[in-house]
Amino acid sequence: MTLDERKRMLSALGLVDWQPRVDGALAPTASRVPTPVAAVEAQTTAAPTDVETSAETRPAAAASHSVAEESAPVPALEPEPDETLRPAPTSAPGDEFGPVSSMDWQTLEAWLATRDHRGASRPVFGIGARDADVLIVGEAPGANEDAQGVPFVGRAGKLLDRMLFAIGCSRETNVYITNICKFRPPNNRDPNPDEVAADWPILERQIELMDPKLVVAVGRVAAQTLLDSKASLGKLRGSLHRYPRRELDVLVTYHPAFLLRSPGQKAKAWDDLKQIARRIAAA
Secondary structure, X not given: OOHHXXXXXXXXXXXXXXXXXXXXXXXXXOOOOOOOHHHHHHHHHOOOOOHHHOOOOOOHHXXXXXXXXXXXXXXXXXXOOOHXXXXXXXXXXXXXXXXXXXXXXXXXXXHHHOOOOOOOOOOOOOEEOXXXXXXXXXXXXXXXXXXXXXXXOHHHHHHHHHHHHOOOOOOOOOEEEEEOOOOOOHHHOOOOHHHHHHHHHHHHHHHHHHOOOEEEEXXXXXHHHHHXXXXXXXXXXXXXXXXXXXXXXXXXXXXXHHHHHOXXXXXXXXXXXXHHHHXXXXX
């Protein structure tokens, strides 16, 4: 094929920027990017049908591609991470202790210390004889209890101790004292449902470990929560109730803090104490 015939053939293919070889290599040139055949055919045979995609409205860079763009290697995709190689999620504090239902007293108290304190200084687990027949349950720790880590301290706690002493009881010998919530709510407010739910398994396990003969609900919040009732304390006290989740009697009485504000109600509280004493004597 002659040189003229080769030029005509390359021109027909759209390779109009043809350069002769010099010593087996392409001669240097300022620009020798060929126009792709498909682009030439599209420009000569197809009219734009949409204004947004016509050559007049497209950027020049989008109308054609350089050789470097078309010949650039496609970057390899990173492989999807192997799920089996991902680290296991970190265990939540206390999970290593096992289920609450299998904990003994020491493990349960240690596990409670790993829980979210919800702004309190420390947990208030409970105090007293863990094999007692009577379990006294309040609502939640106050400021004094939060500071000392012991339930029912301060003036109300001292009054409770005197009331128990009057019937031959004490937290050191034959009564165990705790609260439904184990952490002080902010500003000494009543515990909310989420706080009750968070600490309820601890109270349930304490009851299982103790196996008491009687639970004394001290105050309205404790009584309503333990009995799952919305009745007033005045309607709940004065008679025995059945704990909803087990065969266990519940007696409702006034909170010592209420008696400090309303000393006229101490006579009714004394009637409740005598009923507690009768249950202890019959046990």
